Amino acid sequence: MAGGRRVRGVGAVALCLLLSLAGCDGRTAADSARSEVQHLLDLRSAALLRHDAGAYGATGASTEYTRLRALPLASWAYRITGLRRTAGGATVDADLAYKVAGYDRAPIDTRRTLTLARTASGTWYVTGDRPAGKSGQQLWDQGTVTAVPGAHSLVLGAGQPPADLRAYARMADQAVPAVTREWGTDWTRRVVVLVPKSLQGMAGLLGSPAANYRGIAAVTTGEAGGAGRTPADRVVINPDAYAVLGAMGKQVVLTHETTHVATRARTTAATPLWLSEGYADWIGYLGTDRTPTEAAPELARAVRDGHVPAALPADKDFGFTSDPTELAQAYESGWLACRMIADQWGAARLAAFYRGVGGHPQRPGAVESTLEQVLGLTPESFTTRWRTYVRTELR
Template structure:
């Protein structure tokens, strides 16, 4: 579940203010793709890629890349250079065997026209740990196109399509430009190389935000974060392949990753949450950026206990609770942020992102629980959805009340806060 800090921006402001080149065709012949023949050769190619990144050997990487397309060669060199800058404690490129039909739809037509039957898409799992951040192995997808050319298998292009697995083309090393990796003891920030000064300011801000989160959630997660804030908007847009209309409304997202690629595995286990910024948000006011960082880091902190059953109003409202925890928000700001929003029943997941003011209403619901029952109970309420799917069950188990009482307490609290 990708967690987006989106259209709440306007309401949040109200609260804070109180008011390729041409190439020749390549002929091909019949190619033996039986397991242990073609498959083994590609696995050996990926093993060489692994060693190339570990040894930071550009020539070794490029030896398995088709050199006939100058634009693709340039992209591959940039990909390698970005990978080489990442502080990997470990990394491997592992072939994931999937049915050919499942992958065929991601093969760009121009590559099929060029290589004919001797070309296909591979599903590759990049398993890695970032030093100083990850305690568990993180799996991300890569879908290169490989072709039999000049007597061997080479990487010739990249797969494309809106149904690609979550995270494909969305990693910091996928940036089309060079990146810079900035770090302190608990945070790694990946920014565009020519944006390093702003990146250092962002890293300093992020350290303060992380401290705010750790005060609320000191254990139960790694307490460390990797976030991406590159200027290449394609990295951010990748996570909105099926909802492009929402991209402009979203400031940042928290993306959970697992020990296997979720789209390719039955029951992956949670590993870590990465934060990705919308580059259009990087020019926002300092106070707004700080809020966004705290909100997203709160998602990362709760990532290990967030499930598909956890209601969005709990997930997003909790992150807002952490982000606003030390703010003194006047009644006028709350009235302005909520406007004429009717507070009746807690928003459903289907409704949540359609109404930006649900962020504010949910923040007030979480803050009410913390104030009335204690912050520990709020966290226990959040964690309860690991085992139950209904608010009624979680509320009775943790708070000792039913959902109707919870909603009445929330309505009364909001009315009081509105003044």
């Protein structure tokens, strides 16, 4: 009997040691810390959403609150994906999902790295929040966000004068109805424009080297293939390149990028870039007085030299790191292909062609079958017709 009691006693000691490591409810110390930090981040998010500066400050550093307070948010939430204890604190990996009120149907998802410290009493608080690894910056990482709402737009800047942001809003407000007239109403009919302070700021938002965007006035972020779920697109401006454009050029650029926002849910892996970029340019140039030779100067120069392209540009020809002349010719070729469809079959048929190509679940055969269904042409006859059109319009 005594021996049995000793065994039970040793077992009890071992159990106590195990519980001291795991916690009385079976959780490890790491699990407990993760739960506590997640609760802290939930409190921080709730304070931000209800504009409670005091409650936000009680969770840690308030720099982000100051920078974010002008951003109209519908949701904001962190989900911890990893936690590493450090001397006196922790480093946390988290997914941040947020939506801008009135504009985003789906959240922006981005990865963040947060640093936390702990008080002597064991209370966690946030000391820093930055982009994780190779993730791009968010606008508030570059400074205090200024928000300028328009009739159909929201322009967000960091470091730009409000008057400049209002000019962007006026142009975006013209772009949205222009796109809707051609594409239709099955999109949000609202656009969010991000205006960083410089090319470097644009590159930071996109998480890529600045050299990739030098000379590119704007890009649109968002994943193709909405499958019924409209992504939260952003038009990101390169203020350095945008500034050198004339008034018409600036409007064309914003209308082009707004077209990408409108068509994103109908743009899939099946959609070739000559179609998506060409269609955006086609809507962008509508209503301007630009002639084909003015709108397609590089391709016009090639045609005059006797070099009519043998085929429509491939997707690789649209890379921002491509030769500038070849890149310009790729965009101009796509624009003329879309312009030809609108001229010869009508604008409604052009939109139907775009939707039809994007409606295919897989890329192989999408263009070929849609050409036959919508335009009654084979790829070969379409290319021949396009080459003739290029020669005629740019001679």
